[in-house]
Amino acid sequence: MTGRILLKTALFFLIWMALSGKFNFLHLTIGLGLSLGIAWLNTWPLTGDKMRVSWVGVLTYVPWLFSRILASSIHMVRLILDPKLPIDPQLFGHQTSLPHHAAVVLLGNSITLTPGTITVEVSPNELTVHSIDPASSNDLLSGTLEKKVATVFPSQPRMKA
Amino acid sequence: MDEGALMNFLANVSLLLLLIMTAAGAVLVKDLIGAVLILGSYSFFLALTWAWLGAVDVAFTEAVVGAGLATVFFLLTLFLTVPREKQGQLPRVQWPVFVGLPLLGALLLFVATDLPEFGDPASPPNTHISPVYLENSLKDTETPNVVASVLMDYRSFDTLIETVVIFTSGIAAALLLWRKKS
Amino acid sequence: MGGPRRRMATTIAIIFLSLGLFFLLVAAIGMVRLPDVFARAHAVGLTDTMGAFFMLFGLAIYEGFSLNMLKILVVFSLLYLLNPVVTHATIRAALRAGVKPWMKGPS
């Protein structure tokens, strides 16, 4: 617990120093106090349930997601500029078996971030997704996206209810 | 007019056109929520215009107050006043308020001790700004009263706009409160 | 000013900004053409992701390697973190308030 707080404090303090760009005593003290406070709030017993994040997973996931965003953006541009406007919107539920709330949040955010699909409703086990045409939701339906999200959160006990 | 000046002019004109369009839209639109949202976008553009004019601090204030807080407050008012089956209720006052507000007041009082004494001859305004006005006002404005010259000459635009604002709000309040005697 | 590195950064910035403007233009067209809120949200997503990416990266590259570049990247990552949340909240409100999504076909 203490270790996590200290780690987060160091991270927030680095961000503070990068953003403030001032290195006198007053600014550094305020920054240190604030980062300690925010780190403490972030490891609040109520919200900070155990979760492990694989940093290698994050580093591979972000570029992959970005390439998907680029591809679906180009698809979206073609759809919009097509004179016939060949869209075929659909609203469908998607069962997910991701082990953690944070993973579901990441999945939902990734879906919304990708042009062409939007998460409409979220519950721990099911996402309702609106997609603008069937091709846009390929990644989600084939389970690729979910597998990639699972690599960010390595195996851990199933969450409670 | 060289090319740079022309571009500058075009940027000015386009920003101002946006301002006028949004302001007119906020007045003309019949839907209340629509009007509030357009007013929010008007604040966005006002902030952008301030930024474009180089007044960054004013832009920041406008963004925070106009685009952020005012829109939310307007919407909140709308939703609390629109007649519905279940009337919105004001939240009950809770104990953090009783703890937090006195703390905030104490903090403000503590900070206020840092202010210079009233009429202190060594305070920054009295050593830097006032002498300049006192020395130059007669020469600049040829008005014997210094207060009048500061209000009506040095910050004449501010005074003018402030008067307009107070006048407008006075008219609005009178229109709202005025009733014909039956 | 001057120097081949500077000139290259400027060229890349111009290319990126033009690409960003293109994506923003397409998103604006989509905003007008698409039939309902749900479909338009996809167009806004296009603005939020690709438009912001190209514009802000172009500006960051033009700025050169400095604290300002870092700050622009912070704004950029902030946009990527926050915009999905905003879009999701709006669309969820629309669906919960009973707006029917536009569907293709005879209905």
Add this chain to the structure above:
Amino acid sequence: MREFFIFVLIQLVILIVVYLYRVVQGPTVYDRVLGLNGLSTKAIILLVVIGTIYDRVGMFVDISTGYALLNLVGSIAIAKYLEHGGAA
């Protein structure tokens, strides 16, 4: 280069007008809110562009950071109230 940035600025303003059309015209409230979201994203980009024109990016980027956060808070509040308010 300054001319190019001002050109970008004018282009952005023209694109903003399209979003404004959606805010004014939008058949439902949600269209308007959506238009406002897209608009504020563009306002953030526009602020950074203005900062680059004036060569004071540091200051303007700070504003746009605040803008992005405020936009989040405002939009979430609006969405929250629209959710059980319905179209008014």
